Amino acid sequence: MQTQTVKIVVTGPFNAGKTEFIRSVSEIDVVSTEKRISATAEKIKESTTVAMDFGRITVDNDLVLFLFGTPGQKRFDFMWEILSEGMLGFIVMVDSTRPETFREARSILETFKAYAPTPYLVTANKQDLYDAWDTEDMRLALRLDPSVKILPCEATKKSSVKRVLLELLYGILKEMDDNEARQNNQEDEIS
Amino acid sequence: MALKGNLKDFSFIQLLNLVNLANKSGALYVERPGESARVLFHNGKLEYFESSNEKPELLRSLKDQKLITAYQHTLLKERLEGFSDREAGIYLVNAGYATLDQVTTALEEDYAKKFRALFDWNEGLFRFEAGELLPENKIPVHLNLENLIVEGARELQEIEELKAEIPSLDMAIKFTDRPGTDIRNICFSPTEWQVISYVNPRNTIQQIATATKLDEIEIRRVVFTLLQAGLVEIIRPGGVPLAIPGKNLPVRNPEENRSLVKRLIDRIRSI
Numbered sequence: 001m002q003t004q005t006v007k008i009v010v011t012g013p014f015n016a017g018k019t020e021f022i023r024s025v026s027e028i029d030v031v032s033t034e035k036r037i038s039a040t041a042e043k044i045k046e047s048t049t050v051a052m053d054f055g056r057i058t059v060d061n062d063l064v065l066f067l068f069g070t071p072g073q074k075r076f077d078f079m080w081e082i083l084s085e086g087m088l089g090f091i092v093m094v095d096s097t098r099p100e101t102f103r104e105a106r107s108i109l110e111t112f113k114a115y116a117p118t119p120y121l122v123t124a125n126k127q128d129l130y131d132a133w134d135t136e137d138m139r140l141a142l143r144l145d146p147s148v149k150i151l152p153c154e155a156t157k158k159s160s161v162k163r164v165l166l167e168l169l170y171g172i173l174k175e176m177d178d179n180e181a182r183q184n185n186q187e188d189e190i191s
Numbered sequence: 192m193a194l195k196g197n198l199k200d201f202s203f204i205q206l207l208n209l210v211n212l213a214n215k216s217g218a219l220y221v222e223r224p225g226e227s228a229r230v231l232f233h234n235g236k237l238e239y240f241e242s243s244n245e246k247p248e249l250l251r252s253l254k255d256q257k258l259i260t261a262y263q264h265t266l267l268k269e270r271l272e273g274f275s276d277r278e279a280g281i282y283l284v285n286a287g288y289a290t291l292d293q294v295t296t297a298l299e300e301d302y303a304k305k306f307r308a309l310f311d312w313n314e315g316l317f318r319f320e321a322g323e324l325l326p327e328n329k330i331p332v333h334l335n336l337e338n339l340i341v342e343g344a345r346e347l348q349e350i351e352e353l354k355a356e357i358p359s360l361d362m363a364i365k366f367t368d369r370p371g372t373d374i375r376n377i378c379f380s381p382t383e384w385q386v387i388s389y390v391n392p393r394n395t396i397q398q399i400a401t402a403t404k405l406d407e408i409e410i411r412r413v414v415f416t417l418l419q420a421g422l423v424e425i426i427r428p429g430g431v432p433l434a435i436p437g438k439n440l441p442v443r444n445p446e447e448n449r450s451l452v453k454r455l456i457d458r459i460r461s462i
Contacts, residue, residue, distance in 0.1 A: 006451070025462055051268055063451065066231040088452075097193075100200030103355060114427055131193045140209045141201065143418075145368075169456045173449065180445050 007066040008168065009083055011108055012093035013101040017125040017155035018069040021093060022160040024160030026067060080108075084115040086139050094142070096124040096132035102141045103171070109142070119171040120148075123164050127152040195318035202352065203309050204343045206317060208419055211235045218323035223315035230306065231325050237334035239325050240302040249276045249283075249330065252301040256378040258289045275328030299332045303339060312342040337420075338378060344412075344419040353411040354452070356418065360397040360407065363428040364390050364414060367421060386413045387422075395428050 010018045036063050055067035068083045084090065094105045105122075112120065122144060124135045133141070139150050151167055154160045195400050198206075198221065210219065214235035231239040241247055250271070254264040267288075271279045280294050287295070325331050371393070379387065389399040400410035417423045 004451070006455070025459075055365060059454050063454055065455055065458070073384070099196035102201065107358070110425065133194060137194055137209060137213060140212050141205065143421075143424075158462065160461055165459050166456060169452055169459065171415070173452050173456070176445060176449055176452070 009090040011070040013104045016093040021155040022055035090117040122150040123153040199314040217321040221317045252297040256297040344416040363421040
């Protein structure tokens with residue numbers, strides 16, 4: 001039997017912690033396309049993802065979950081649409097200590113929502129740091145609807161990353177149930 | 192948790208919107224070279240304002256609002272020397288110079304006028320100290336922020352900022368299901384009403400601009416105001432997200448899809 005693959009995309013602004021997030025749960029060393037940063041303005045870390053990060057979780061013999069991390073820098077955004085194709089859901093990762101990236105995070109979120117109507121959630125990363133904004137303040141700053149989940153996260157901790165992935169999967173399951181219920185209602189109305 | 196940053200990254204209007212929506216109580220400090228201000232909020236309403244350039248003064252506010260004459264101002268200033276604002280307020284009300292409502296309104300007008308100057312700050316550090324209370328010797332006001340926010344958003348001249356907020360005029364706008372503000376408290380201009388009348392998922396922002404004869408900057412400004420007021424959201428024209436053809440799940444029927452997701456859940460749990 002052919003192995004099925006599904007993918008979840010992890011996106012967000014530059015230096016939000018996407019690579020670390022995938023690294024924390026991937027069973028393989030993350031296939032990373034990191035390059036040393038040349039632009040002085042962006043030199044808050046030594047290297048950045050330029051094409052994608054790629055992590056893998058084998059579920060069983062015939063199902064594999066891929067985690068794709070998008071490049072955070074805007075000039076690589078041509079990769080986003082390619083990576084989003086066929087995704088099961090997506091996670092928007094935001095650095096809680098850098099309000100200057102919130103506007104960009106919102107713009108990325110809107111872009112991915114437009115790519116595909118799949119479930120998503122927002123993670124407020126680096127919540128362990130002193131400067132971290134409160135998640136509810138971030139919700140308002142990002143203009144998230146109350147129905148959108150925003151979860152505190154520490155991308156370097158496996159337990160925290162697991163919680164985020166599980167919440168997304170619960171959301172996907174719920175959406176399936178809602179869709180089915182809607183479909184049943186429509187069928188009832190027709191008959 | 193920290194609520195701090197720079198106004199160049201997070202505008203003053205956005206900050207006010209956050210304080211308003213979250214019903215925050217505490218002190219907001221903003222500073223830039225040579226200037227600083229402190230604004231106190233209680234449950235999302237402006238309670239007190241002072242800047243490094245000018246401390247609030249009750250008698251001056253009453254004079255500005257023409258509740259007392261310049262002569263009365265001079266006399267009272269001498270008489271009330273050393274009185275706190277609260278003590279001076281009680282004296283003025285008891286002596287019949289003004290009613291309590293007039294005192295409060297005068298302070299509100301004064302605070303709002305000076306507070307508006309902060310809207311022009313495009314850069315400067317800010318921090319919010321939750322729970323900081325108004326000193327007992329001051330008179331609190333309870334100024335709604337909604338109109339100040341809408342007004343401030345209207346005055347926001349920065350085209351770059353507007354372009355960042357609304358990058359493309361090919362998008363449409365629709366009314367939000369849950370507006371973030373109480374619309375009964377908002378006053379719109381005739382132009383804003385004109386734009387509101389065209390809000391429809393089928394109309395792009397560019398089409399609305401053409402219909403209302405607004406230029407690129409004006410339409411952005413109006414849409415930005417409506418966005419800040421929490422009345423509309425930006426969507427793809429037609430109201431339907433543009434989905435890339437392709438399958439989000441590799442299997443066919445709902446039961447199989449559900450089973451696949453449950454397997455993923457079990458696996459993640461076991462990591």
